[in-house]
Amino acid sequence: MSTALDTTFAALADGTRRAILAMLLEDDMAVTDVAEPFEMSLAAISKHLTILTRAGLITQEKRGRVKWCKLEPEAMREAIVWIESFGQLEALNFDAFEQFLNKELGS
Amino acid sequence: MSTALDTTFAALADGTRRAILAMLLEDDMAVTDVAEPFEMSLAAISKHLTILTRAGLITQEKRGRVKWCKLEPEAMREAIVWIESFGQLEALNFDAFEQFLNKELGS
DNA sequence: GCAATCGTCAACCAAATGGTTGAATATCAA
DNA sequence: TTGATATTCAACCATTTGGTTGACGATTGC
Numbered sequence: 532m533s534t535a536l537d538t539t540f541a542a543l544a545d546g547t548r549r550a551i552l553a554m555l556l557e558d559d560m561a562v563t564d565v566a567e568p569f570e571m572s573l574a575a576i577s578k579h580l581t582i583l584t585r586a587g588l589i590t591q592e593k594r595g596r597v598k599w600c601k602l603e604p605e606a607m608r609e610a611i612v613w614i615e616s617f618g619q620l621e622a623l624n625f626d627a628f629e630q631f632l633n634k635e636l637g638s
Numbered sequence: 639m640s641t642a643l644d645t646t647f648a649a650l651a652d653g654t655r656r657a658i659l660a661m662l663l664e665d666d667m668a669v670t671d672v673a674e675p676f677e678m679s680l681a682a683i684s685k686h687l688t689i690l691t692r693a694g695l696i697t698q699e700k701r702g703r704v705k706w707c708k709l710e711p712e713a714m715r716e717a718i719v720w721i722e723s724f725g726q727l728e729a730l731n732f733d734a735f736e737q738f739l740n741k742e743l744g745s
Numbered sequence: 746g747c748a749a750t751c752g753t754c755a756a757c758c759a760a761a762t763g764g765t766t767g768a769a770t771a772t773c774a775a
Numbered sequence: 776t777t778g779a780t781a782t783t784c785a786a787c788c789a790t791t792t793g794g795t796t797g798a799c800g801a802t803t804g805c
Contacts, residue, residue, distance in 0.1 A: 537651050543721070544647035545763085556724065563781060575764055577783060582762090596772040596781045604724040613656070614718050617663065617711040652793085669752060682794055684753060689792090703751045703802040 535587075539610045542586035547571075548579050552588060555602035562591075562598050642694075646717045649693035654678070655686050659695060662709035669698075669705050 542548055551565055566576040580600060583589045587606035592599050649655055658672055673683035687707060690696045694713035699706050 534653055536656065537653060540647050540651035541762095544644055544651055546641055546644060547763090549643065549720070552724070561781080562783095571763090572765065573782070574766085574784085578763075581783095593771095593782090598782065602724075607721050607724055611718070611721055614650070614714055614721065617659070617709075617714055648792095654793090670750085678793090679795065680752070681754085681796085685793075688753095700752090700801095705752065 535609060536613055538586045539588070539606065542582050542588055543610070545579070547576075548583055551576075551579060551583065551600075552602060555589060555600060559599050559601045562600065565600055643716060643720060645693045646695070646713065649689050649695055650717070652686070652689075654683075655690055658683075658686060658690065658707075659709060662696060662707060666706050666708045669707065672707055 543552075547569060550568075554560060554565065554568075562577060562580060563573065565580065566573050569576060580589065580591065584591055588603055590601050590603055592601065650659075654676060657676075661667060661672065661675075669684060669687060670680065672687065673680050676683060687696065687698065691698055695710055697708050697710055699708070
């Protein structure tokens with residue numbers, strides 16, 4: 532038995548899929564364009580997109596021969612609520628994220 | 639190659655492990671006591687605890703024949719920062735965002 | 746010393762993951 | 776119509792995951 536949280540966290544537990552989600556923050560994208568930066572087959576990316584779709588993190592809409600991928604950040608809400616319940620981690624804001632970036636990138 | 643975020647999210651992608659973390663929110667516990675509410679073998683719980691330890695979400699300290707499990711919520715910080723960024727990224731300055739993308743794509 | 750307790754290890758198993766290639770299906774464009 | 780483009784499907788493969796059981800090494804208490 533696999534819950535929504537299971538599939539959400541499992542979908543996020545892969546760098547390729549997280550990178551795809553980050554790309555979709557900028558704009559909706561076609562499958563081929565999603566695949567372009569990665570050094571793996573289109574079929575592999577297609578599978579990753581299926582996993583993201585099953586988790587509700589993206590939706591896919593076919594228009595003509597192109598399937599557009601759209602980020603659905605609301606699907607992360609339950610995961611955020613769960614993970615945030617661990618207290619000490621006060622809700623983050625924009626400043627926290629920027630500090631994270633600066634620290635991670637050493638800039 | 640498996641990043642810290644990979645192992646954190648993967649560790650959270652299982653209901654048994656999330657339940658264990660929730661239990662440890664109340665207090666430190668011995669392995670046997672952690673296992674008690676679950677209908678699976680002690681060895682299975684031991685494996686789950688190994689996965690949580692590898693992810694840094696708990697630490698284990700052996701005193702006598704009892705191994706105490708302690709929650710380490712700080713290990714969730716990177717995950718929560720990542721996941722929360724999906725509500726806030728519109729506000730980011732473009733350079734930081736692009737570096738973030740590049741880093742993700744490089745992993 | 747001896748038996749019980751705590752926990753892991755080892756071997757095994759079924760199922761899922763993450764990737765490949767090659768064929769198939771749809772759609773567009775010339 | 777023919778050919779190129781977009782995407783998935785099917786079959787396969789190696790590795791990991793989540794579980795089992797049984798044996799084992801420590802540690803404790805009587």
